[in-house]
Amino acid sequence: MNQKMFIPLIAVFSTALLINTLDVSRSGTGGHVPVSVPVPADTAIQSPQVAQSRIQIVFALDATGSMGGLIGAAKEKIWSIAGSLAQADPAPVIEIGLLFYRDKGDAFVTRKVALSSDLDDIYAQLMQIDANGGGDRPESVNQALHEAVTHFQWDRSDKTYKAVFLVGDCPxxxxxxxxxxYPVSCSLAKEKDIILNTILMGGDRGAMRIWRExxxxxxxTYAQVDMNANDIAVHTPYDDRIADISDRLDATRIYFGSTKDKSVSSEKVAKGLRITSASKSNVKAQRAEYNASGAGKEAYYGKQELLEYSREDVARVDQIKEEELPEEMKRMSVVERRAYVKEKLAERDSLTKELQLYMQKRQDYITKDLKERSAAEVDSSFSNRIYKSIQQQTEKKNIRIKGGAKY
Structure with a gap:
């Protein structure tokens, strides 16, 4: 036998021997007992990464004159609702959209705020809406529901939780x-895998029948609340402190990139500061809690935030072109830039640690407050009705939200 034929035969024989070794009969009953072969540490099989889940919710809100309690509750509760959803583990992508509706002849029939994970932007636009218009009892609910189902960028994945909450008092x-x-819009929602939830304000019987349908x-889910939305607002002794820390964290955001990129980012920071200056301390505390969560953090800092970009390795700042650096860093040496980033990261981390301490104190205070209220009051609250619906429905998408509703 020549050498060229001999080498392949050795390979075949070795493979057969290995297979026999791994599957050799070891028991008297003829069963096979597999032999464990250790896997070297550097070739260990990695478990597949879990895909980040996505939650998309559009709130379709009646914004006519009788809805002062609803619009007020929405302004008070949007951050706490988002904070409730952020309790899912792993942290999901949370996108919220808004649709306000009135009726023909009013200042607008519908007004939409696109689905977005940038809750500062959502909240800023929500603050511009008040309850006005209306007159006759029926409203443009049909148009509102149809646009909620068809005019938003709904994700097509069957793993994404998609829902509309229709809230109003009239048919x-x-x-x-x-x-x-509305029956046509209901059929379209089923095709798009969008769950339609309704919350009736007040007790209009005509609206009740249609809301249930x-x-x-x-x-x-269908729920009924009073005209004040059964709102629960808990003000804690820690809200002002949390709001102050949040303002200081807002000021630590530093962005790099093109002139246009930095302009957009500067407006993001300015928008956050405008929001906090115009909001109640408990709402600012809710915003801070959401932005500190795994779900909220990425949207809060956004793209090209220099400190988070450099967090794992401050030397990454060396890779940024000088013209794309913030103005205050352009005149620094390489050594000074790294030292500056380290200092600012330490400041941010210190503020974050302090924030977490006060957030826990705030949550303990709220838990105690809720226990002192009747179970019926808490269960029927606006925030809890929404949270419980979402918590139960997301289970079907393997998104598990733990804990209770945030306040």
């Missing part, structure tokens, strides 16, 4: 000839 106009009627069409 739809069924006499508008150019409307897409809309919720039932996609296995959503």
């Amino acid at each position: 739809p106009h069924m006499d508008y000839q150019d409307d897409v009627k 809309i919720a039932n069409c996609s296995q959503g």
Whole structure:
């Protein structure tokens, strides 16, 4: 046998011997006992990364004159609702959209705020809405529901939780000839895997029947609250301190990039400061808690935030072109830039640690406050109704939200 034929035969024989060694009969009953072969540490099989889950929710809110309590509750509660959802583990992508509706002849029929994970932007636009208009009892509910289902950028993945919360006190106009009627929108929602939940303000019987019908069409939930939205607002002794720390954290955000990038980022920071200056301390505390969460942190800092970019290795700042650096860093040497980043990161981490301490104290205070209230009051609250619906529905998408509703 020549040498060229001999080498392949050795390989075949070795492979057969290895297979026999791994599957050799060891028992008297003829069963096979696999032999464990240790895997070297550097070739250990890595477990697949879990894909980040996504939650998309559009709130379709009646913004006519009778809805002062609802709009007020939305302004008070949007951060705490987002904070409740952020308790999912692993942290999901949370996108919220808004649709305000009135009726024909009012200042607007519908006004939309696109789905976004940038809650500062969502909140800023929410603050510009007040309750006005209306008159006759029916409203443009049909148009609102249809646009909520069809005019937003809904994710197509069947693993994404998608829901609309329709909130109002009046039934739809069924006499508008150019409307897409709500049963059609219900069918479209089912096709798009969007759950329709309804919350009725007050006790209009005509609206009650239709609200229940809309919720039932996609296995959503129906709830009824009073005209003040059964709101629970807990003010704690720690809110002001948390708000102050939050303001200081806002000021630590430093961005790099093109002139346009830095302009957009500067406006992001300015928007956050405007929000906090115009908000109550408990709302500012809710915002701070959400922005500190795994779900909120990425959107809060956004893209090209220099400190988070350099967190794992301050030497990364050396890779940024001088013209893309913040103005205060352009005149620094390489050594000075690294020292500056380290100092600012230490400041941010110190503030974050202090924030977490006061957030825990705030949560302990709220837990005690809620225990002193009746169970019926807490269970029927606006925040809890929304949270419980989402918590139960996201289970079907393997998104598990732990804990209770945030306040």
